[in-house]
Amino acid sequence: xxxxxxxxxxxxxxxxxxxxxxxxxxxxxxxxxSYAPNHRxxxxxxxxxxxxxxxxxxxxxxDFGHAPVVLAVLSxxxxxxxxxxxxxxxxxxxxQNFLLAAHxxxxxxxWASLGALPxxxxxxxxxxxxxxxxxxxxxxxxxxxxxxxxxxxxxxLTRLP
Ligand SMILES: Cc1cc2nc3c(=O)[nH]c(=O)nc-3n(C[C@H](O)[C@H](O)[C@H](O)COP(=O)(O)O)c2cc1C
Numbered sequence: 001x002x003x004x005x006x007x008x009x010x011x012x013x014x015x016x017x018x019x020x021x022x023x024x025x026x027x028x029x030x031x032x033x034s035y036a037p038n039h040r041x042x043x044x045x046x047x048x049x050x051x052x053x054x055x056x057x058x059x060x061x062x063d064f065g066h067a068p069v070v071l072a073v074l075s076x077x078x079x080x081x082x083x084x085x086x087x088x089x090x091x092x093x094x095x096q097n098f099l100l101a102a103h104x105x106x107x108x109x110x111w112a113s114l115g116a117l118p119x120x121x122x123x124x125x126x127x128x129x130x131x132x133x134x135x136x137x138x139x140x141x142x143x144x145x146x147x148x149x150x151x152x153x154x155x156x157l158t159r160l161p
Contacts, residue, residue: 006104011147013108016067016139021107026069026138029105033097036090044076044087045094045133048124057123058114064137065110072115072124073133084131091133102138110137 001009030047038044050070055063064070075091077084099109114120115132126132 001104003100006100008147010099010103011108011141011145013110013137013139013141013144014062014065015142016065016108016110016137017142018066018068019140021069021139025102025105025107026071029098029101029107032101033094036093036097038090038093039086040083042076042078042083042087042090044078045091046074046076046130048072048074050124050135054123058120058135060112060114060135064112064135065139065142067110067137067139069138070135071138072126072135074126074130075133077129077131088131088133091131095133095136106140107138108141108144112137 034043034045036045048071050058050072055070073091073095075087078087095111102109112135115124115126115135120135121132124132124135
């Protein structure tokens with residue numbers, strides 16, 4: 001697939017097959033994702049692979065679509081408000097790289113934002129100086145939702161003199 005087709009065809013997946021995802025594949029997509037842009041090379045991303053107890057305690061409405069893998073992505077805040085913002089941006093780039101690398105090999109992800117809630121931060125053992133970017137169910141899609149159309153991009157573009 002061309003990179004454009006990989007980007008355009010990725011979907012947020014909400015139902016997964018039980019088939020395992022090889023940990024070596026997961027690690028290779030995460031390693032590739034770490035080539036994301038990150039200011040001052042802070043590499044602010046950190047991951048936590050969830051075991052069944054942690055996952056059950058999060059009490060997600062569909063148990064992350066029954067994904068075989070659940071991964072939390074955290075972002076280190078750094079030493080200033082600007083660095084914290086930049087680190088979140090870098091971590092989001094990291095996540096998108098990961099999502100595209102996995103998707104290119106047929107593996108989808110369910111992005112859930114519940115990890116940022118105070119009680120869930122505690123369940124995930126998130127240190128105080130970290131933000132939670134998301135908790136991701138990862139696996140082979142059982143069902144791929146239809147594409148959600150986007151706003152024509154020219155309507156988002158203004159030209160400055
Ligand atoms: C920061 C962030 C948080 C998200 N949190 C959730 C979530 O809690 N639950 C959910 O179903 N989708 C969540 N999503 C996924 C979006 O809902 C999804 O990307 C959007 O509907 C567009 O669909 P697509 O990714 O299939 O194009 C999140 C996405 C982002 C970027």
